[in-house]
Amino acid sequence: MHGGEPLMTVTLMGGDMQAQGHAQWLVDVLDLGANVQAAADMARFRHSQISNVLSLETPLYDLVGAQLAAMGHTVKSVSGEEVGGVQSIMYLAEPGSAAHTDGYYRAGSDFRKDGEAVGW
Amino acid sequence: MQREPIIFVGTSDLSGHFRGKSFPAADLPARLQRGVGLAPANIFMSAFGPIQVTPFGTQGEVFLIPDSTTRVLVSVRGEHGGAFFPGRHQDSGGRAVGFLSAHVLRRAVDRLHGETGLRVLATFEQEFTYTGVEAHPPQPYELNAYRRQGIFGEVLLAAMRQAGVIPDSFLAEFGPQQFEVTSAPALGVRPRMMP
Numbered sequence: 001m002h003g004g005e006p007l008m009t010v011t012l013m014g015g016d017m018q019a020q021g022h023a024q025w026l027v028d029v030l031d032l033g034a035n036v037q038a039a040a041d042m043a044r045f046r047h048s049q050i051s052n053v054l055s056l057e058t059p060l061y062d063l064v065g066a067q068l069a070a071m072g073h074t075v076k077s078v079s080g081e082e083v084g085g086v087q088s089i090m091y092l093a094e095p096g097s098a099a100h101t102d103g104y105y106r107a108g109s110d111f112r113k114d115g116e117a118v119g120w
Numbered sequence: 121m122q123r124e125p126i127i128f129v130g131t132s133d134l135s136g137h138f139r140g141k142s143f144p145a146a147d148l149p150a151r152l153q154r155g156v157g158l159a160p161a162n163i164f165m166s167a168f169g170p171i172q173v174t175p176f177g178t179q180g181e182v183f184l185i186p187d188s189t190t191r192v193l194v195s196v197r198g199e200h201g202g203a204f205f206p207g208r209h210q211d212s213g214g215r216a217v218g219f220l221s222a223h224v225l226r227r228a229v230d231r232l233h234g235e236t237g238l239r240v241l242a243t244f245e246q247e248f249t250y251t252g253v254e255a256h257p258p259q260p261y262e263l264n265a266y267r268r269q270g271i272f273g274e275v276l277l278a279a280m281r282q283a284g285v286i287p288d289s290f291l292a293e294f295g296p297q298q299f300e301v302t303s304a305p306a307l308g309v310r311p312r313m314m315p
Contacts, residue, residue, distance in 0.1 A: 002237055003237070018245075
C-alpha cells in the first residue's frame with residue numbers, strides 16, 4: 001500500500017520458503033530497483049532451520065558458495081522449485097496524473113513453475 | 121475432584137512455540153494490569169527449549185501482560201480446555217522488550233514505511249500437523265480429508281476470531297495430517313500487542 005492505495009501484490013509459495021522468499025523479493029525490488037519480473041527471475045536462497053543447510057540457486061552458489069563453506073556453513077547448490085514460485089502485480093500511476101485514475105500494471109511470474117504474466 | 125479455573129498467558133517465539141505461564145482466573149483483573157513475571161532465565165531459553173549458556177549473565181526481569189482483547193476459550197470433545205490470552209512483554213519500567221518477535225516485526229514495518237512510504241497489507245497462512253486425526257495418504261484439498269478432521273477446524277477458527285484474528289479459509293494440505301488455516305489481510309501489527 002502507498003498513500004492509502006494498493007501499489008503491488010506479491011505471493012510466493014513453497015512452505016517455509018514463503019517468508020524467506022518474500023523478504024528476498026522485497027530487497028530485489030526496493031533496494032536493488034528490480035522490476036517485478038526481474039525480481040522473480042533473480043536467484044534466491046533457502047535456509048532449512050532443522051538441518052541448518054543453506055541452499056543457494058546455482059548463480060548464487062557459484063558466487064558465494066565457496067566463501068560460505070569456508071566460514072563453516074553447510075551449503076548446497078539447487079535449482080527450480082526448491083526456492084518457491086512467485087507472482088506479482090504492480091500498479092504505476094501515469095506520470096502527472098491523479099493517483100489511481102490513469103496508470104498501468106506491471107506483472108511478473110516465475111520461470112521455476114507454471115504460469116506467465118499476460119495482459120490485454 | 122475439585123478444580124480451579126486457571127488462565128494461561130503466552131507469546132509466540134521465533135520458532136512458533138507459544139510459551140508463558142498460567143495463574144488463577146480470579147486474579148485476572150490484577151494480571152491484566154501487571155501481568156506475570158518471567159524469570160530472567162526465560163530470556164536465554166532457546167527456540168528449541170534448552171537454556172543457553174551466555175556470557176551476558178541473567179538479568180532483566182520481564183513481564184508478560186495479557187491482551188484483554190484476545191481472550192480465547194477452547195473446548196474439545198466436551199472437555200473445557202481452559203482460557204488463554206496472547207500477551208506482550210514489557211520490562212519493569214513498562215517499556216517494550218526490543219528483541220521479541222512482535223517488536224522486531226513492528227520495527228521492520230515502521231522502517232519500511234519510514235524509508236519507502238509503503239505499508240504492508242498482509243495475510244498469513246499457518247501450515248501445521250494435526251495429530252488428532254489418523255494418518256492417511258495425502259488428500260490435498262479433499263472434502264474427505266476435511267471431514268475426517270472432525271470439529272477441529274471449527275474450534276480453531278473460533279479461537280482465532282476470539283483472539284481478534286479474522287479467519288479466511290481452512291483446508292487439508294499436501295502432507296499426511298497436514299492442514300492449513302489462513303487469516304484475512306490486515307495492516308501491520310495490532311497496536312494492542314505493543315506496550
